[in-house]
Amino acid sequence: MPLLRIERVVKRFGTFRAVDGVSLDIHAGEFFALLGPSGCGKTTLLRMLAGFEGPDEGRILLNGKDIANVLPHERPVNMMFQNYALFPHLSVRDNIAFGLKRAGMARSEIDARVAEMVALVKLEGLEKRKPDNLSGGQKQRVALARSLARRPQMLLLDEPLAALDKKLRESTQFELMELQRRLGLTFVIVTHDQEEAMTVAGRIGVMDSGRLDQVASPRELYEAPHSRWIAEFVGDVNLFDGEIEAREHHRLTIATRDAGMLVVAEPRQGVRKTTVSVAIRPEKVKLSRLGPAPDAIASQPINRLEGIITDVSYLGALTTYKVRLDSGAILRSSMANTARIDIDAYNLSQRVVAWFTPDDCLVLEQ
Secondary structure, eight states: OOSEEEEEEEEEETTEEEEEEEEEEEOTTOEEEEEOOTTSSHHHHHHHHHTSSOOSEEEEEETTEEOTTSOGGGSSEEEEOTTOOOOTTSOHHHHHHHHHHHTTOOHHHHHHHHHHHHHHTTOTTOTTOOGGGSOHHHHHHHHHHHHHTTOOSEEEEESTTTTSOHHHHHHHHHHHHHHHHHHTOEEEEEESOHHHHHHHOSEEEEEETTEEEEEEOHHHHHHSOSSHHHHHHSSOOEEEEEEEEEEETTEEEEEETTTEEEEEEOOTTOOOOSEEEEEEOGGGOEEESSOSOHHHHHHSOOEEEEEEEEEEEEOSSEEEEEEEETTSOEEEEEEEOOSSSOTTOOOTTOEEEEEEOGGGEEEEEO
């Protein structure tokens, strides 16, 4: 049995369905992410798990018990808010101890637990400081320690890293993962940052318009999205719409308006419709001046497109290119910078050949 089971949950605000029939299982010890754009219903779902909202339909089961009518402070669940919600007049120590005092824990136990949490999140020496005298990262650690102090079965995190700068956010992501593994707790994080979700979570649920569109591992979500919308939302992607012209040897030949005839691998589950989209991630698109090497052509069919580079963005590890194809469509390519000074880099207005294999392509029904 999963630790948390959500069964056909609906939440309305007037006539608007913020959460629309969501069902989901989350297991003990899992780091799960709810990912989606603003207004998709992910925070409303999180607030229902915390007890700040109640479902209009459906059930929320924790360890097999329906918790819909259990008050927030009586649930073995804690929530860490986006703005941290620290008490400005209390010290670090007293912020962490607040929930323990409300629970009636003995003074000696509170002191021991606070010391444990301070060490856990590496705040030693800052116990007497007030929140105004802390950096953004330190405030985040205090809020995390306070959320963990009562040892909940499940910790809910509402965009907890949104206020941190990029470098601090990245380091904190790995600290969260290590903390979760060490404690063995179940973490559920809400974020609109796909990179963050794919870094920290073992599984991701993608929400849109109140519905859960796909639940999968980060790799499966990126490499095998269920829909065109998910392919566009999770990472960058090139999309070409077309019609299936032929099927042979587990390959499809698709006539597209912007890329001509493309040969793609047929999905394992098959394709029911003839009107489809061909998706190619930018890192799968190779660029060259003359085209693919002969040995690449000999091993399998190659999709070859020609165009002119219209944009070059150097990102350190990668360089991204935009290629205006002869059809006028834009194709994006991301190539690793493997040399310190890349003598093979391409320049603006340079004519190139863009190529990719059938296995690089994903077929999505429209």
